[in-house]
Amino acid sequence: MIHFQQLLQVLPSNIEQMAINCNAFQRARKIKSPLELFKLLMLYCGLDLSLRACAGKFTETYSAISDEAVKKRLISCADWIKSLLKETLTTDHNHTEGDLKFIAVDGSTVQEPGATQTSYRLHLGIDLMDLTLTDAVVTTDKVGEKLQHYQLREGYVFVADRGYSRVQTIMPTVDQGADVIVRYTPNSMPLYTFNSNNQKLKIDWHQQLISRSEKNQVIECYMILGDKRIKGYVHAIAKNTKVAENERREMMTFAKKNGRKVRAQTLYLTNWMLVFTTIPPQVLSTLQVQNIYKARWQIELYIKRLKSLLNIDLLRAKKDGKLAEVYLLGKLLYAVLVEKIYKQHYFNHGVSLLDKNRNLSPWRLIQDLNDQIKYSLLAEYPSFEANLASSIKSMSERPRKRKLQRFTDDISMLFRRHQSV
Structure with a gap:
């Protein structure tokens, strides 16, 4: 079973200092530390809890906080997540000089709730040897697909569609x-x-x-x-x-x-x-070029896993808002964490390496690890009876014209009479 500490071990060791440097964490109030903020971020981006559900979960364990307060704290995390994502990807993909490193790249679209057209575009690259993420960039729908989104280095070979x-x-x-x-x-x-x-x-x-x-x-x-x-x-x-x-x-x-x-x-x-x-x-014959290009299909499968297993396309915020950017970047960071733990657990068994015969897709293994990581995050929020009333209040609906459905007093009276008979 995966534990939260294992999740922290695959992150940069200076994660807390990075939060302070990026102004994601400036002072301790309801949220006492950068790690508490990171866990809240993972509830929203990784587990897809709503802002109100995040507030209720946090209140149940720590102290009362509103969904608006959660939103403000998450919005301040954009630069922090970018730094974490960049450092995590950079340290995980070192390149030996003189070797060729094949990177399959592609873009994918994301729509805001209720939209029929593209809201954001994800630009992703994976290492074709081990099928792990090398590049991840979020742009608006106005920015098209181009290789300049990715890390361009000598020895890198980008494999792309038309x-x-x-x-x-x-x-x-x-x-x-x-x-x-x-x-x-x-x-x-x-x-x-x-x-x-x-x-x-x-x-x-x-x-x-x-x-x-x-x-x-x-x-x-x-x-x-x-x-x-x-x-x-x-x-x-x-x-x-x-x-x-x-x-x-x-x-x-x-x-x-x-x-x-x-x-x-x-x-x-x-x-x-x-x-x-x-x-x-x-250097590369026609047959080799053909086989390498055919392997580009792996980036399509990678994007499909992001959408099917991690729900990256279920954008929870409005377009052009900071929260939408935080959600997408946080979701990509969560995907990288799942991937790094996946590498630790299974790569010694030759899983996913394209230079070996494979009899197993990453799909089921990542699905299982994703479930374990979700349980480990929820385990960080134990329920305390003393906080239950505050938690319910944090998750309650705001005052609005349209009320939640209820019986009228005369029908309620009928129920009470029936129960007393």
């Missing part, structure tokens, strides 16, 4: 020493070759691929931005015939609904999976 296939995001990434493996779409990122006179020629991918007979091809090319150019390689991998046919059918159906026609050249390209990389084929 949403990142843009010169404006890849060029700065390569400038900082990192490399990319990205699903390529010709319309979003034109690539070029140079003739003997050093004149640039835009690559016609239909002509380029149809003129070759090889099943898998590597085409050397350049991306250009202003006067700058960077060499890259497009690996063209022949798709299964049935898969290509299904994709063509879907494309034509979609075009018909929108009153458009699909060009023959576009239909031909459905026969190929195009993957762009800045790593030479002497």
Whole structure:
């Protein structure tokens, strides 16, 4: 069984001093220490208790506090959580110079209660070897997906879907020493070759691929931005015939609904999976690039676990408020804590490492650990009879026009008469 102390052990040792430095904890009043504040934060972000339920839980163990007071204390924690999250992720992912570290990245959307459109966007990266979080950034819906959200270092290789296939995001990434493996779409990122006179020629991918007979091809090319150019390689991998046919059918159906026609050249390209990389084929072959790109699916599964097991998409606060940011950052911090304990418990058994044969998904193990951590947090709030009345008061509804349902006096009288007979 997991205990709360084990949770603290995977956090930075100076967690209390960090709370003071970030102005999350300034003076002891109802909440006596940064650790009490951290536990309250985990009730709200990790266990998904409402502000009123958090107030009731705290009051039941310590002293009376209102939900508004809880809200004010939590709002002050934003910078503290960011610092904890950054330090926890940094210390957990050291990189050996000279090695390649493959990071799968993707974005996910979160909606505020009652919203039909995106409220916030999460930008997440995982290490493809051990499937643990390396990067976590929260932005508004106005900020799109780009590689600049992540730690860009020499030796890091970012594996991303076609949403990142843009010169404006890849060029700065390569400038900082990192490399990319990205699903390529010709319309979003034109690539070029140079003739003997050093004149640039835009690559016609239909002509380029149809003129070759090889099943898998590597085409050397350049991306250009202003006067700058960077060499890259497009690996063209022949798709299964049935898969290509299904994709063509879907494309034509979609075009018909929108009153458009699909060009023959576009239909031909459905026969190929195009993957762009800045790593030479002497280092990574086409088959290796294909296998690494396929492993990008693990970031999709990671996001699905965050939503299904940890409810990260059930935003409990209104958009553009500090509390919403605190909730999302706190939820990510909670996810990292669950993950670190998961590593301590199971990695010696070879669970989740992609360089070994696997017979178990992390899903059930993380679900079990999540339940244990929830119980350990609740165990930190024992109930004291003397505080029960105050706890009930903290959780009670505020005065409002619409009252909670009750029987009228005449019906209540009927019940009392019936009971006395």
